[in-house]
Amino acid sequence: MNRFVVVSGCSGGGKSTLIEALAARGFATVEEPGRRIVREERAGGGLALPWVDLAAFARRAIAMATADREAAEAMPGWVFFDRGLIDAAAALEHATGEVVAEPLARAHPYHRTVFLVPPWPEIWTGDSERLHDLADAEAEYDRLARMYPALGYTVHELPKADVEARVAFVLATLG
Template identity: 25%
Template sequence: MQQKIVLIGGPGTGKTSVLNELIQRGFYCMPEVSREVTLKAKEQGIEQLFLTEPLVFSEMLLEGRELQYLNADKNDNNIVFFDRGIPDIHAYMDFFKTNYPDTFLNKSKKYQYSKIFHFAPWKEIHTTDNERYESFEESKTIDKFLLKAYSELGYKICNVPFGSIKERTDFILNSLSCDI
């Protein structure tokens, strides 16, 4: 049975760096969808789609993450890693106090993941860029909403300790080897 593993945490916590390390080690990984959605919006002249049209942005994210999940099902790899999962979407909308239809929570319940690895906010590595504009304080608050969303869906969350990219990646892979 395929394991679908999600890396969660606020912005700038090291998820993508670890995902890139997993790719280098030959694992099948699904990248973060929000950067792609943000860049497409910028090409259309919308500087911050999430801030101007949060529901439209979230619907695009949902479509992308659902497609990633379904593509993983078509894949014959035993393990697939995801840089964020479907529940991240409603967690972010809760953080921004955005009203949204039940579809988001229903999809979060429908598409289940095997294991959740949490990357806590880490001031020393937090940075901002054109697509990641949240401050470290905002990242800490978003992190609480993410933990709440996944916990309320019944997921057991495994905390990834601070360390080098190699150490964090090794921790995840060693944790998975115990489950196999």
């Protein structure tokens, strides 16, 4: 059984908070590639930023998510990914029209159960690593909500609830 679980969905909807709560319970977790890329690009004066060159950003995210997945092989038990390869592939397909998600999903599968964080306007905020607005975040969510099932994943939308309820939902769903 594949033990690599993706938490995806709307940016600003509480994915990272959920991942942090799972880590606090002792689960292995992987930080979102996009946030790491933004920090690295800004520190080095790079342009592979989603608001500057989405295709370059997505290509870096694919490379990082692939490396993350390979590194996770050494982690025990469930490994929870704050986004992953499919998210990066969806961004590249959106930016360029290249069809990359299906072959990447076949070559680097995750657990068939994927958790999607829905748009939640009441908690959404931008920050220095998230410069897009809520409408862009909702459009991204819609792309991901179509892509994951199209690739054979079973999607469970997380409830709009506090983080402990979300952790309980994830763990109960995984059994």
